[in-house]
Amino acid sequence: MTINCKGELIDLTIPKVMGILNLTPDSFYDGGVNTKDAVILKHVEKMLNDGATFIDIGAYSSRPSATHISEAEELQRLLPILKLLTQTFPDILISIDTFRSEVAKQSIAAGACMINDISAGKMDDTMLETVAKLKVPYVMMHMKGTPQNMQQQVTYDHLIKDILLYFSERIAAARALGLVDIIVDPGFGFSKTIAQNYELLKLLNAFKRLDKPVLVGISRKSMIYKLLEASxxxxxxxxxxxxxxxxxxxASILRVHDVKEAMECIQLTQQIKT
Structure with a gap:
């Protein structure tokens, strides 16, 4: 199972790590940390040295009840850092965490190679068409509603079947437009209770029937720290x-804050498989 990033075929048979770079002031874990170029460069260099294949940049916070920002502000946060990273690390593979097609278009033009969309095209009707024209890999995540109201939308007839149906419909829509490299993200923490998150993890194997790589993003989320009465x-x-x-x-891709530890998970689980 491979995806094409800037002409390079990335083999996902062995799972890969996607390191998180948040440029937002209000992200749940590292909001406001990455504000200076030197700090950002040091953080990204560490993630790359620790083994990250992709760096996922987000300039719009998608945590529950996050403040909505304009497209212009998202681009203002994002593009200078994207330029900085591509100039400093010429071979870097950057994913852009956005639901806006114009942000996707400008980011790919500036050197990014993948789009990671929390809404699977549902928050921007032109997203799927745009990504298909850009010919880049596309991560489509499951979420109901928006970050501002998603935690009020946690009712399902059957959690796994409903999410599989959602992906079947979104994959069909993407394929109809010519989108080839599709990755699915079940959306841990998005429109789901803590109990539903653990049911989803328990039955994650069910998503193999979609025949697409699966991205998992559970790094330091409330499904962990609330259950453990921690932070x-x-x-x-x-x-x-x-x-x-x-x-x-x-899982084919782990989206994480802590790359070294995720790489160790992959190394050890691969050893068991061999």
Whole structure:
């Protein structure tokens, strides 16, 4: 199972790590940390040295009840850092965490190679068409509603079947427009209760029937620290445990704050498989 990034075929048979770079002031774990160029460069260099294949940049916070910002502000936060990173690390593979097609278009033009959309095209009717024309890999995530109201939309007839149906419909829509490299993200923490998140993880193997790589993003989320009566800063050990379970259930990409520990999860789980 491969995806094409800037002409390079990335083999996802062995899982890969996507390191998180948040440029937002209000992200749940590292909001407001990455404000200076030197800090950002040091952080990204560490993630690359620790083994990250992709760096996922987000300039719009998608945490529950996050403040909505304009497209112009998202671009203002994003483009200078994207330029800085591509100039400093010429071979870097950058994913852009956005639901806006214009942000996707300008980011790919500026050197990014993948789009990571929390709404699977549902928050911008031209997103799927835009990504298809850009001919880049596309991560489509499951979410109901928007970040501002998603936690009020946690009712399902059957959690796994409903999410599989959602992806079947979104994949069909993407394919009809010529989109080739599609990755699915079940959306841990988005429109789901803590109990539903663990049901999703327990049955993650079901998503193999979509025949698409699966991205899992559970790093330091509330499904971990609330259950442990801790905080995001104390949730690394829990993240490692759940990332290991996700790999055992077939995850192809781990989206994480802590690259070194995620790489160790992959190395150890691969050893068991050999």
């Amino acid at each position: 995001p800063s104390e949730a690394l050990n829990g993240t490692t445990v759940l990332n290991t379970m996700a790999l055992q259930q077939g």
